[in-house]
Amino acid sequence: MTSISVLKQRENQIYQKGNQPFKMECETKSLAGAVSQRACVFCGSRVVLYPIADALHLIHGPIGCASYTWDIRGAQSSGPELHRMSFSTDLSETDIIYGGEKKLKKALLELIEKYSPKAAFIYCTCIVGIIGDDVDAICRQVEDQTGIPVIAVHSEGFKGTKKDGYKAACDALFSLIERNKAPRVTLPDSINILGEFNIGGETWIIKKYYESMGVKVVSVITGDGRVEEVQQARNAALNVVQCSGSVIHLAKQMEKDYGIPYIRVSYFGIEDTSDALYQVAVFFDKNPEILKKTQDMIRKEVQAIVPRLETMKKDLEGKKAAIYVGGAFKAFSMIKALKTLGMEVVLAGSQTGTQEDYEVLRQMCNEGTVILDDSNPLELAKYSVEKDADLFIGGVKERPIAYKMGIGFCDHNHERKIPLVGFEGMVNFAKEVHGTVTSPVWDLVPRRQKPAGKEGAI
Amino acid sequence: MTLKKHKDTPSYTATQNACKMCTPLGATLVFQGIEGCVPLLHGSQGCSTYMRRYLISHFKEPVDIASSNFTEETAVFGGGANLKLAIENVARQYAPSMIGIATTCLSETIGDDVQLILNSMDNHINGTALVHVSTPAYSGTHVDGFHGAVAAVVDRFNPVGKRIVYRPKKKKKINLFPGMLSNEDLRHLKDIFEDFHTPVTILPDYSERLEGPSWEEYQAIQKGGTSISAIEKMNVAVHTLEFGAVLALTAEMGQKTAGDILSKRFGVPCTRLPIPIGVKATDRFLDTLSQISGRPVPEKYRKEKWRLVDAYVDGNKYVAKKRALIYGEEDFVVSMAGFLAEVGIIPVLCASGGKSKTFKKALEDTLPETLIDQVVIQNDMDFTCMEETAAAMPEDLRPEIIIGNSKGYAMARRLKIPLVRVGFPIHDRVGGPRILHVGYKGAQQLFDNIVNTILTAKQTESRIGYSYM
Ligand code: SF4
Numbered sequence A: 001m002t003s004i005s006v007l008k009q010r011e012n013q014i015y016q017k018g019n020q021p022f023k024m025e026c027e028t029k030s031l032a033g034a035v036s037q038r039a040c041v042f043c044g045s046r047v048v049l050y051p052i053a054d055a056l057h058l059i060h061g062p063i064g065c066a067s068y069t070w071d072i073r074g075a076q077s078s079g080p081e082l083h084r085m086s087f088s089t090d091l092s093e094t095d096i097i098y099g100g101e102k103k104l105k106k107a108l109l110e111l112i113e114k115y116s117p118k119a120a121f122i123y124c125t126c127i128v129g130i131i132g133d134d135v136d137a138i139c140r141q142v143e144d145q146t147g148i149p150v151i152a153v154h155s156e157g158f159k160g161t162k163k164d165g166y167k168a169a170c171d172a173l174f175s176l177i178e179r180n181k182a183p184r185v186t187l188p189d190s191i192n193i194l195g196e197f198n199i200g201g202e203t204w205i206i207k208k209y210y211e212s213m214g215v216k217v218v219s220v221i222t223g224d225g226r227v228e229e230v231q232q233a234r235n236a237a238l239n240v241v242q243c244s245g246s247v248i249h250l251a252k253q254m255e256k257d258y259g260i261p262y263i264r265v266s267y268f269g270i271e272d273t274s275d276a277l278y279q280v281a282v283f284f285d286k287n288p289e290i291l292k293k294t295q296d297m298i299r300k301e302v303q304a305i306v307p308r309l310e311t312m313k314k315d316l317e318g319k320k321a322a323i324y325v326g327g328a329f330k331a332f333s334m335i336k337a338l339k340t341l342g343m344e345v346v347l348a349g350s351q352t353g354t355q356e357d358y359e360v361l362r363q364m365c366n367e368g369t370v371i372l373d374d375s376n377p378l379e380l381a382k383y384s385v386e387k388d389a390d391l392f393i394g395g396v397k398e399r400p401i402a403y404k405m406g407i408g409f410c411d412h413n414h415e416r417k418i419p420l421v422g423f424e425g426m427v428n429f430a431k432e433v434h435g436t437v438t439s440p441v442w443d444l445v446p447r448r449q450k451p452a453g454k455e456g457a458i
Numbered sequence B: 001m002t003l004k005k006h007k008d009t010p011s012y013t014a015t016q017n018a019c020k021m022c023t024p025l026g027a028t029l030v031f032q033g034i035e036g037c038v039p040l041l042h043g044s045q046g047c048s049t050y051m052r053r054y055l056i057s058h059f060k061e062p063v064d065i066a067s068s069n070f071t072e073e074t075a076v077f078g079g080g081a082n083l084k085l086a087i088e089n090v091a092r093q094y095a096p097s098m099i100g101i102a103t104t105c106l107s108e109t110i111g112d113d114v115q116l117i118l119n120s121m122d123n124h125i126n127g128t129a130l131v132h133v134s135t136p137a138y139s140g141t142h143v144d145g146f147h148g149a150v151a152a153v154v155d156r157f158n159p160v161g162k163r164i165v166y167r168p169k170k171k172k173k174i175n176l177f178p179g180m181l182s183n184e185d186l187r188h189l190k191d192i193f194e195d196f197h198t199p200v201t202i203l204p205d206y207s208e209r210l211e212g213p214s215w216e217e218y219q220a221i222q223k224g225g226t227s228i229s230a231i232e233k234m235n236v237a238v239h240t241l242e243f244g245a246v247l248a249l250t251a252e253m254g255q256k257t258a259g260d261i262l263s264k265r266f267g268v269p270c271t272r273l274p275i276p277i278g279v280k281a282t283d284r285f286l287d288t289l290s291q292i293s294g295r296p297v298p299e300k301y302r303k304e305k306w307r308l309v310d311a312y313v314d315g316n317k318y319v320a321k322k323r324a325l326i327y328g329e330e331d332f333v334v335s336m337a338g339f340l341a342e343v344g345i346i347p348v349l350c351a352s353g354g355k356s357k358t359f360k361k362a363l364e365d366t367l368p369e370t371l372i373d374q375v376v377i378q379n380d381m382d383f384t385c386m387e388e389t390a391a392a393m394p395e396d397l398r399p400e401i402i403i404g405n406s407k408g409y410a411m412a413r414r415l416k417i418p419l420v421r422v423g424f425p426i427h428d429r430v431g432g433p434r435i436l437h438v439g440y441k442g443a444q445q446l447f448d449n450i451v452n453t454i455l456t457a458k459q460t461e462s463r464i465g466y467s468y469m
């Protein structure tokens, strides 16, 4: 291994199970110059609100932030596709000097007239925080003038981490819900699905499960999202929260203001998907029909996929995996799902995990597993090679790191096009993992070549 | 047939699907083309992560870009401390030969005096050179950042008053500033110089670093790139070549380019040429090269040229009078338009997100007079305007083929016009960095690709699905 040194200031964000007392430093800003894999507050907001397909998403700032986020996510819509456009006020030098308020207002009015969105979100990026545009005031004016909700999302990149962006998005969502003036009615056996973004059509899979259980889905926030549907969210009896990091603020706010309880679930892997569906069924135990339907459905679904997983498991047994994802909660499910495939996790890390998350991770992992918070390319490469991983699960920025070192890769990020949740998603996941881990190309990469002269040398 | 002038292209306040990226992106690409260099963006974390992601999607290689990672306090009290810490950490982790620092909108706006901060570090840290380029995104596009960074690097390593020790007379060395080209383009250019037996310093050269082999051991910085010692010797070259028709015009108007710096300070003559796409532009490039190197154009290229012209002839009627929409960086569009015109395709809409004032003039200089009034030329344009403009053209004048980067895909799909992918970025295909545009060989590949795309479209539409041309 080339001498990859870990920065002193980062030592407490790296932990190898078994060799020291556990105290993970996390939830801090990324270290200057460390080449973090993390993005910014704006990124966090954009992720959460992204799939709302009939809303206008206008990025207020210079062009870059909008350019780089244009249509980059796999969040599908069954109807309008306004979310796939990239709108920006594209501030110029004079706007920076004289302020961007006029331009923002004009842009908003034009865009609303042209696209007739059901609501508008205005993302404030770094510069806006500096030049001090009163975006809230503009939003109020435009809302009055156009009659649609116009909401500022305060997501200046430097004002925290991606997590703060989640919070800003949740505030925006809540303010959208609050604008619903109709009286609240609690619909029986009904839920909101929270923190589900319909990547590759995942929302549709999960919705189908709930519907066949006899549970009514009032809204999905924000997968295949519509403004009006989000506004109905306060009529549900329960919030079922996936990807809690991103939407927990909204769930808490709805509990506080509307008394809607929430549960945390995951739809990744057989175990967690079944558990999620059972939890909901148990919550509605006044209606025993639901539990019965749930049991039947899960049995049927599992039976259908197990033989397919078994064949792939034969090849995957004993292979090693590294996981580096956005939220730590996702990593828990992934560890279980990999276990289903007979694989072992040797590295697990996240961009935004909390102290408790890392404690859970530590308990789930085997001796020797490396746990990382807010890592960077050098560390990820160092540890996945040292641990001799056969598979890396991550996003676009991790992909070339794995590939350069001759390690198989599975995309688990918001850009993928295939659904990985639920029972059929587990088959897709297994197929992708199996495809890459068993690919013959690894026989050819330098790292796998036997040194000349030794047995097996070419 | 003359086209009604579409003077009144819709003009909106907001940019809708931009046909440009921001300035620091271009600068980081240049820094990737310098041996042992790590780019560092002075600003918030997000910008660097997004640009990394963007470049990775095109090159499919690790692209590390550090950030000085502003916090709220930094934004209020200035970024000096953060920048220093970032530099120290990058130096410690990567041991680079150079750290290329580009300022984002944020640090530019709060007015950090980066040069002063670097001076306080003596412009060096543990043998690592620190080079700064000012790149506020609100004053240009990624191309401006690109050219700005090339100039800043040349300026830094060839300062005023630097003594010229020895200018080799026999081994005539030439400088080439190619602009934003593909890896394959850069490799081809290197081959050409080699075939001329003429040493060259190309700046930047990311062709190896952003398309290297798999590794046995992890490399903190990929191999490849122009070495700093070569850049330091650029002042003793016998000549500088700089690609870009728009660049040439803006230089005329007083914009300082890397070539200017070397010619003003050290008397290295500078010739600016359009990017050599197509027969005529390549002829011009090779003839110029032949003149300044004193060597004849190698036979190999004569052969390539005549093979290409023969192919033009074979395919002429499939492309004749076809109408094309082309977009991308201004210089790229100008050269591409020149190439299309020479095979008989009419570039009815030439668009760019660039903001220079010379795009139109450069196209007028390039295209034959008979064609120019059939062409709509528009810079500072986004994809929505482009699409609306194309859709509003009368049926018999509307583009039949679209030529440009991946970002035009959605537009092409809606307009139901086939797209030929060239330029940067290519996010929805493999092999983007391997697309060859320059030289006779590049023109050959472009020509084949365009003709075949037209034939495919015809076959797809055809009721009988013919199998013989
Ligand atoms: S703030 Fe400026 S530099 Fe950063 S991404 Fe946006 S436009 Fe580019």
Ligand code: SF4
Residues within 6 Å of the ligand: A040, A041, A042, A043, A061, A064, A065, A124, A125, A126, A127, A155, A156, A157, A158, B044, B045, B046, B047, B048, B050
């Ligand atoms: S850090 Fe600021 S400027 Fe950069 S991408 Fe994020 S919001 Fe935009």
